[in-house]
Amino acid sequence: MNRALPVVHLRVPTDEDAFAWHRVFAHPDVMEFHGGKSAELSVYEELTARQRRHDAEHGFCFWTMLDEEGRVIGFTGAQPWPYEWGPKGEIEIGWRLGREYWGKGYVTAAARATLERVRATGVTRVVAMVNSRNERSIAVTRRLGMELAETFTSPKTDQFGHCYRLAL
Numbered sequence: 001m002n003r004a005l006p007v008v009h010l011r012v013p014t015d016e017d018a019f020a021w022h023r024v025f026a027h028p029d030v031m032e033f034h035g036g037k038s039a040e041l042s043v044y045e046e047l048t049a050r051q052r053r054h055d056a057e058h059g060f061c062f063w064t065m066l067d068e069e070g071r072v073i074g075f076t077g078a079q080p081w082p083y084e085w086g087p088k089g090e091i092e093i094g095w096r097l098g099r100e101y102w103g104k105g106y107v108t109a110a111a112r113a114t115l116e117r118v119r120a121t122g123v124t125r126v127v128a129m130v131n132s133r134n135e136r137s138i139a140v141t142r143r144l145g146m147e148l149a150e151t152f153t154s155p156k157t158d159q160f161g162h163c164y165r166l167a168l
Contacts, residue, residue: 005109010063010076010117012055013048017064020072021048024098033131033159034096054079059121062094065110073101076110078118078126085155087127087163091118094128095140102136108143115144119168126168132160 013021018041025031026038047062054061062077074097081092093114095107118126128146130137146164153160 003105005105005112007068008073008106008109008113009066009068009070010110010113011066012061013051013064013075015045015048017072018044018048020064021075024072024074025096027099029099030096033134033137035157051075051077051079060091060114060118060123063110063114065095065097065106067101067106073098073106074110076107077114078123081127081129083156086129086152090125090127091123092129093118093126095137107140111140111144115166115168124168126166128164128166130162130164132162138162 021044022039022041028037031037031039051061051063058080060078062075062079064072065074065076067073074095076093076095078091078093081087081090093111095111097107115126127149128137128141130141132151141164144166146166148162149165150163151160152163
């Protein structure tokens, strides 16, 4: 069954979005694969500032995701892989969505928009790094046409993960 995807808007994160992300991501289900608990506000302040720099330097970032009424519901976008391990030198796409918005198609809609925006900057291939137990995100990679390329163990968390790739 193919349902219509919801309207989703993407914008470069603002200073205020750090507060919105902190609030929207406070649910333990959202943070299950990101340390298990809500991050401090300072983490989101640094993250939104870094994403503004990425947008200025690369033309893409993890954008703030807004629903059709303009509410902040999460983020999606792309950034250079930030670690010394894994797909170093590649462009990672990713997403995080507030719990109350799960199951409505927002991530798929936003991730498709992300792929179009990233392709327009000249990027020819992206990766998505997903915890091997995160079935919801794995399903999104499939809807985007991504293929499992390799598996890894995160040196930060000792969690088993998947690296999905997609040629644009």
